[in-house]
Amino acid sequence: MWKTIVRRFLIMIPQLFVLSVIIFVLAKFMPGDPFTGLITPQTDPARIAELQEKAGLHDPVHIQYLRWMGNAFQGDFGLSYTYKRDVAALIGERAMNTFWLSLLSVILLYAIAIPLGILAGRYQNSRLDKAIVLYSFITYAIPTFVLALVFLFLFGYQLEWFPTKGSVEIGYEPGTLRYFWNKFYHILLPAITYAILGTTGIIQYLRSEIIDAKAMDYVRTARSKGIPMRKVYSKHIFRNSLLPIAAFLGFTITGLLGGSIFIETIFGYPGMGQLFVSSISSRDYSVITALVMLFGFLALLGSLLSDIIMSIVDPRIRIE
Amino acid sequence: MKSNELLKIANLSTGFRIKDSFYNAVDGVSLTLKKNEVLAIVGESGCGKSTLATSIMGLYDPHNTRVKGDILFQDKNLAALSDEEMNEIRGGQISIIFQDPLSALNPLMRIGEQIEEGLLYHTKLSKAERKNRALELLEQVGIRQPERIIRQFPHQLSGGMRQRVIIAIAVSCKPKIIIADEPTTALDVTIQAQILDLLIELQAETEAGIILITHDLGVVAEMADRVAVMYAGEIIEEAEVEELFSNPKHPYTRSLFHSIPQLNSNSDRLNVIKGIVPSLVNLPRSGCRFSSRIPWISAEAHEKNPQLHEVAPGHFVRCTCYRNFNLRGKRGGRNYELYTNK
Amino acid sequence: MSFIQINNLHVHYPVRGGFFNSVIDQVYAVDGISMEFEKGKTYGLVGESGCGKSTTGKAIIGLERITSGSIFYEGENVTNKRRSRKSAFNRDVQMIFQDSHSSLNPRKRVKDIIAEPIRNFLKLTPKEEERKISELLEIVGMPEDAKFKYPHEFSGGQKQRLGIARAIATNPKLIIADEPVSALDLSVQAQVLNFMKDIQNEFRLSYLFISHDLGVVKHMCDHISIMYKGRFVEIGTKYDIYNHPQHIYTKRLLSAIPGGSPIGREKRKRERIRVEQHYKAEHKNYFDENDRVFDLKPISKTHSVAAASISKGGK
Numbered sequence: 001m002w003k004t005i006v007r008r009f010l011i012m013i014p015q016l017f018v019l020s021v022i023i024f025v026l027a028k029f030m031p032g033d034p035f036t037g038l039i040t041p042q043t044d045p046a047r048i049a050e051l052q053e054k055a056g057l058h059d060p061v062h063i064q065y066l067r068w069m070g071n072a073f074q075g076d077f078g079l080s081y082t083y084k085r086d087v088a089a090l091i092g093e094r095a096m097n098t099f100w101l102s103l104l105s106v107i108l109l110y111a112i113a114i115p116l117g118i119l120a121g122r123y124q125n126s127r128l129d130k131a132i133v134l135y136s137f138i139t140y141a142i143p144t145f146v147l148a149l150v151f152l153f154l155f156g157y158q159l160e161w162f163p164t165k166g167s168v169e170i171g172y173e174p175g176t177l178r179y180f181w182n183k184f185y186h187i188l189l190p191a192i193t194y195a196i197l198g199t200t201g202i203i204q205y206l207r208s209e210i211i212d213a214k215a216m217d218y219v220r221t222a223r224s225k226g227i228p229m230r231k232v233y234s235k236h237i238f239r240n241s242l243l244p245i246a247a248f249l250g251f252t253i254t255g256l257l258g259g260s261i262f263i264e265t266i267f268g269y270p271g272m273g274q275l276f277v278s279s280i281s282s283r284d285y286s287v288i289t290a291l292v293m294l295f296g297f298l299a300l301l302g303s304l305l306s307d308i309i310m311s312i313v314d315p316r317i318r319i320e
Numbered sequence: 321m322k323s324n325e326l327l328k329i330a331n332l333s334t335g336f337r338i339k340d341s342f343y344n345a346v347d348g349v350s351l352t353l354k355k356n357e358v359l360a361i362v363g364e365s366g367c368g369k370s371t372l373a374t375s376i377m378g379l380y381d382p383h384n385t386r387v388k389g390d391i392l393f394q395d396k397n398l399a400a401l402s403d404e405e406m407n408e409i410r411g412g413q414i415s416i417i418f419q420d421p422l423s424a425l426n427p428l429m430r431i432g433e434q435i436e437e438g439l440l441y442h443t444k445l446s447k448a449e450r451k452n453r454a455l456e457l458l459e460q461v462g463i464r465q466p467e468r469i470i471r472q473f474p475h476q477l478s479g480g481m482r483q484r485v486i487i488a489i490a491v492s493c494k495p496k497i498i499i500a501d502e503p504t505t506a507l508d509v510t511i512q513a514q515i516l517d518l519l520i521e522l523q524a525e526t527e528a529g530i531i532l533i534t535h536d537l538g539v540v541a542e543m544a545d546r547v548a549v550m551y552a553g554e555i556i557e558e559a560e561v562e563e564l565f566s567n568p569k570h571p572y573t574r575s576l577f578h579s580i581p582q583l584n585s586n587s588d589r590l591n592v593i594k595g596i597v598p599s600l601v602n603l604p605r606s607g608c609r610f611s612s613r614i615p616w617i618s619a620e621a622h623e624k625n626p627q628l629h630e631v632a633p634g635h636f637v638r639c640t641c642y643r644n645f646n647l648r649g650k651r652g653g654r655n656y657e658l659y660t661n662k
Numbered sequence: 663m664s665f666i667q668i669n670n671l672h673v674h675y676p677v678r679g680g681f682f683n684s685v686i687d688q689v690y691a692v693d694g695i696s697m698e699f700e701k702g703k704t705y706g707l708v709g710e711s712g713c714g715k716s717t718t719g720k721a722i723i724g725l726e727r728i729t730s731g732s733i734f735y736e737g738e739n740v741t742n743k744r745r746s747r748k749s750a751f752n753r754d755v756q757m758i759f760q761d762s763h764s765s766l767n768p769r770k771r772v773k774d775i776i777a778e779p780i781r782n783f784l785k786l787t788p789k790e791e792e793r794k795i796s797e798l799l800e801i802v803g804m805p806e807d808a809k810f811k812y813p814h815e816f817s818g819g820q821k822q823r824l825g826i827a828r829a830i831a832t833n834p835k836l837i838i839a840d841e842p843v844s845a846l847d848l849s850v851q852a853q854v855l856n857f858m859k860d861i862q863n864e865f866r867l868s869y870l871f872i873s874h875d876l877g878v879v880k881h882m883c884d885h886i887s888i889m890y891k892g893r894f895v896e897i898g899t900k901y902d903i904y905n906h907p908q909h910i911y912t913k914r915l916l917s918a919i920p921g922g923s924p925i926g927r928e929k930r931k932r933e934r935i936r937v938e939q940h941y942k943a944e945h946k947n948y949f950d951e952n953d954r955v956f957d958l959k960p961i962s963k964t965h966s967v968a969a970a971s972i973s974k975g976g977k
Contacts, residue, residue: 007683217423223379224418225438225489226411229403235437236426243428315473316427364847479711508710508874513918513934535848538877538920542927561924579852581881582922588859590852590881596817 001311008304012297019296020072024065027285072293078286082279087290091275095257098264098271101187101194102256108195113202114245118238120203121210132203140200148193148266155189162189165268190267194260202245209241216240246313250306254298321392326496326529327353327376327414332389332399334368334375336600342386343600345371347553349389353497353529358520360532360544360561364576366597368553369533373501375399376531377416378406393497412442415490419502421482425474431458432470435489442493457488461518480511484518491522498523499531504539516543537580541565546634549573552597552609555628559635569637571617571645572610608639617641664698666755666836671695671731673714673721673892691717693892693954694731697870699836702862704869706883706900708876708915714892715872719838722870723757753783756829760841762821766813772799772824773809779831794831801861802827819850823857830861838870843878855882876919880904885964888912893955895948898965908967910941910948946970 056064071078077087120132139147156164163186173179213219214237222236223229261273268274272291279287311317321328329351335342346368353359361369374380375387378398391398393414398406418424425434435454439445445453451470458466461484474482483503490498500519504512516539523530532543540547540561548558549572557570568574578591595613603609608622626639673692676685692714699705709715720726722733724744732741733751740751756779759765766775776795780786786794799808802823813821822842829837839858843851855878861867873879879886880900887897888911896909907913917937921930947970949955958966 217418217420218426220379221418221424221486221489222426222437224377224410224416226407226409226441227437228407228441236429240426240428314428316475364849509876509918510710510914513920516920517931517934536920537848538922541922541924542920542930544924565923565925576848579849580922581852581855581877590856592853592856593849596819 001308005304005308008307012300012304015300016293016297020069020293021065023289023292024068027289028061030283030285068289072290077290080279080284080287082282082284082287087286090287091272091290091294094270094272094275097269098258098273099256100183101190101264101269101271102258102260104184104187104191105194105198105260106252106256108191109198109202112195113199114206114242116199117203117206118210120207121214121241122233124207124211124214129207133207136200136203139197142197144193144197144260144262145266147197148190148263151189151193152266162186166270186269190263190269193267194263206241206245209244210237213237213241243310243314247306247310249309250304251299251302253305254302257298258295324355325352326355326393327351327531328390328392329376330390330392332372332375332387332391334371334380335386335388337384337386338601343603344605345553345600346375347605349550349553349555351548351555351558353531355529356523356527358523358530358532358543358545360534360540360547361550362534362537362540362547363550364535364597366600367550369550370501372550373416373499373531373533376499377410377414378403379410379416407441411438411495412493413495414497414499415493415495416499416501417483417486417490417503420506421479421486422506424486425482427474429473430470431472431474431477431485435470435485435492438489438492453492454488457492458485460491460522461485461488462514463488479507480514483507483511483515487515487518487522491526491528494526495528497529497531499533501533502535503532505534505536512539519543537576549576552603554609554638555636556610556638557636558628559632563632563635567632567635569631569635569642570610570639571614571642574645575613608641610639611641614641614645617644664700665736666697666699667734668695668697668722669732669734671697671718671721671733672729673717673726674729690892692721695887695889695892695894697887699868699870701835701868702866703885704862704871704883706879706886707870707872707889708874708879708886709889710874710915713889715874715889716840718889719757719840719870719872723755723838724752725757753779753832754835756832756834756837758822758825758829758837758839758842760844762818762825762845763813765825766821768813770812771809772811772813775813775824776828776831779828783832798827798831801830802857817850818846819853822846822850822854826854826857826861830865830867833865834867836868836870838872840872841874842871844873844875851878858882876916888915890955891953893968894958894966895955895968896966897958898962902962902965906965908961908965909969910937910944913937914941 052058056067059067068078075088077091079085080087080090083090116132116135120129123129152164155161166186219232219236222232227235258272261277263269264271264273265277275287276291279285279291329349332346332349333344334346335344349368349372351359361372363369371380376391376398378401380387382403387399389399393409396405396409398409401409425431432451432454435457436450439450439453443450443453454470455466458469463469463481463484469477469481469485474485477485483506487503498519503519504515507515519530520543522528530543532539534540544561546559547561547564548555549564549570550556551572557564557568557573559567564573565577568577572593575591575593579593581590593613594615598604598609598612604612607624608626611617611619611622621644622641623639628636628638629640631637671692672690672694675689675691677687677689678684679686695718697705707715707718717726721728728741732739733744734740735751735754740749743749744751744755746752773795776798777791780791780794784794795809796806799806804820804823804827808816808824813824816824825842826837842858843854846854858869859882862869869882871879871882883900885897885899886903887894888903888909889895890911895911896903896907898906903912904916907916914937917930917934921927948968956968956970958968960966
């Protein structure tokens with residue numbers, strides 16, 4: 001197992017290399033450069049050329065690439081031109097914000113979706129099932145930004161139950177309980193919005209897995225042993241039906257850092273999603289490249305994590 | 321019920337819902353299983369033999385199935401029991417062995433746990449005792465190194481081993497009746513022989529009655545004491561095994577025997593039964609159900625309402641058409657051009 | 663004279679493992695078998711699941727990559743051009759599968775299913791093609807109007823006959839039939855087997871009949887090869903195999919077949935136990951230390967057995 005994990009990490013190297021080349025090339029193709037935003041009619045073109053020279057933009061492409069990669073390896077993704085801060089530190093701070101929001105979102109998501117999926121599958125074709133399916137179709141049909149805006153308007157501005165922007169109010173001492181509580185208060189509404197919208201996939205998947213499992217031969221065997229139906233469900237049907245959900249867990253965990261562009265932007269929450277959008281619109285491409293690299297790495301890590309989780313929960317899959 | 325009778329099925333009909341009406345897949349079946357007996361139920365796919373098994377076990381979907389008639393076991397009518405009441409009997413007093421050992425075990429559960437599960441609900445054994453019983457059962461069904469096997473998962477065992485595990489589960493609570501639904505169809509012949517021998521051995525120890533459901537007349541010849549032949553939901557012939565093999569009466573039974581590629585005969589052509597088994601929906605519910613497959617027999621030769629006739633002690637045949645049936649009448653020529661568009 | 667010779671056929675699958683996922687071992691699915699086919703004869707290939715009999719069939723027709731060995735067709739080495747469209751071998755060797763249901767494309771009409779080999783191999787005008795299809799349907803005992811139907815509208819036996827119609831469309835010389843009747847009910851099985859015999863007589867076809875059912879094989883085949891772990895343990899005529907089996911594996915297989923009558927089942931059971939004991943006791947005379955079958959040695963003109971020494975012979 002450890003061998004496989006090490007091998008998978010080694011395989012990631014060429015994959016990340018290809019990704020980095022693509023990102024670098026795309027970044028080069030983007031119109032303008034970091035200094036474009038500084039140009040005013042009064043700027044001396046010689047001054048810009050000097051800055052470009054200093055930043056190494058006139059070096060051969062491969063030299064520029066190697067320099068970028070070399071720095072990236074040392075955790076130095078350069079300076080954000082908009083925020084005038086070290087990219088790594090900026091991302092780190094945003095990542096923590098996003099992590100807390102995502103964690104709460106995912107917990108709420110599973111807390112809503114798994115019981116609903118199980119109930120719908122267990123009582124297939126009942127009124128309860130039909131209601132759950134209807135719910136999942138409705139939430140599937142609503143675009144994220146619509147529900148987010150409605151919630152924000154209703155619970156944020158009209159009823160004023162929740163704050164409408166930010167991650168914490170100014171004036172709280174970090175580390176105190178009040179600070180923590182205030183953070184929690186800020187992420188609650190976006191997390192609920194996210195959870196409600198994300199449930200469809202899990203509910204539908206779980207429901208159909210359970211309906212399929214009910215017709216399996218091993219379930220018939222279990223019933224033929226005279227086990228109460230309740231136990232057949234808990235020990236045979238649910239357990240086996242949750243497997244594919246567990247398989248997604250790896251992606252879910254690494255996805256925690258990705259953040260949601262819509263949710264974060266609408267709720268004005270300073271996380272990764274929002275950073276990504278704003279850095280694109282401001283051509284802050286040292287941030288963009290760093291983020292894309294990070295997302296790529298997380299996706300690869302997620303797939304590995306999923307494989308490992310699968311091999312733990314499903315005895316038929318063994319990675320050696 | 322007489323003292324040596326284990327199970328008495330009287331006029332059992334099991335119907336499935338198809339578009340708001342029920343169609344009987346088992347249609348008025350009466351059978352008696354005695355202690356220490358192997359009763360074989362033979363028939364081709366769709367004859368209702370497996371439906372009969374699931375009806376006895378109560379393993380059907382109650383919303384889309386209608387069961388009428390009596391299934392008398394001890395002093396209870398199983399057909400009238402609730403699912404909870406049936407759980408007392410299922411796995412404890414009556415157990416079942418299914419056809420496909422590949423899919424009949426839960427892939428995510430260790431072998432030991434799957435054997436012990438039944439013991440948990442039907443016995444008062446402690447955890448340690450249940451484990452010991454599981455080991456003992458595995459040994460009994462001929463599995464070596466049971467300590468290792470109970471910790472394994474189904475995919476780690478071969479098909480024959482899995483079928484042994486399923487048999488161990490079936491006999492774990494010393495049932496009075498074992499229903500074996502095509503227990504060896506998915507296995508190789510050498511494994512089949514071993515499994516069949518094992519069933520007979522276990523029966524000798526427990527005196528259980530076995531209902532053996534199969535399409536394979538060879539398996540019947542090796543195993544059965546008594547045979548009931550089913551066609552289109554009905555029993556069309558029933559007799560002791562020697563009697564049935566030496567003196568089959570019903571046209572269907574006789575046709576079947578002549579379509580087996582006999583190991584010890586060199587005849588070039590096999591008998592073919594004309595037509596196809598009518599589907600559940602299209603099946604005519606009155607008259608002789610086999611009549612469409614032997615159209616050269618005149619309508620008068622059939623009974624209006626075919627009954628089982630005792631033609632020899634313990635040998636029953638449905639309908640009177642067997643008297644006029646002559647297999648040779650249809651031999652020769654190409655007789656496979658039997659296209660029916662039903 | 664045989665028209666197809668198969669010499670020392672091997673099909674090995676690599677087993678990958680280790681840190682660099684390199685080939686660490688081989689699975690010897692087919693491990694050195696030779697066969698010859700004569701016109702109008704049926705060759706049985708018998709063995710238990712996983713013995714390599716299906717792989718052999720697929721390797722001959724070109725659905726499996728051959729690791730080593732050669733196939734000669736009408737004197738020509740066709741080992742590497744079996745799948746070429748132009749190859750006569752590809753046209754003259756066809757296959758029938760066990761699961762007729764999944765081997766017929768559910769979205770195609772019968773007409774198009776049967777026409778496929780015709781379009782590949784025979785240059786016919788649309789009219790001729792139409793006539794050919796009607797002719798084929800008549801041969802397999804199906805009415806004209808079956809042409810316009812889809813596979814799901816037919817029963818199991820009918821579907822298997824459609825599979826046969828497709829296989830004989832190019833007037834093949836050899837048909838490889840992989841468990842053609844195992845999924846069918848007894849009476850339908852009889853139909854298909856009768857039919858296979860009829861078209862054999864009519865067209866002088868040869869069959870390679872792959873099956874685990876020794877009763878069916880006895881009914882159908884002239885020559886029989888018994889296979890175990892990718893190798894032949896015994897080959898011979900039907901008479902040789904069923905009346906004078908020599909290899910312990912063959913004897914064990916034959917003793918396991920259920921009898922045709924309940925009379926004598928106690929005796930058969932004792933015999934079965936005796937053969938089983940014999941099998942264990944004599945194992946080293948028939949298999950080497952890796953449980954590999956020895957090479958075949960002829961004991962008569964038609965009959966060969968794989969054993970260390972055949973001196974014991976007889977019963």
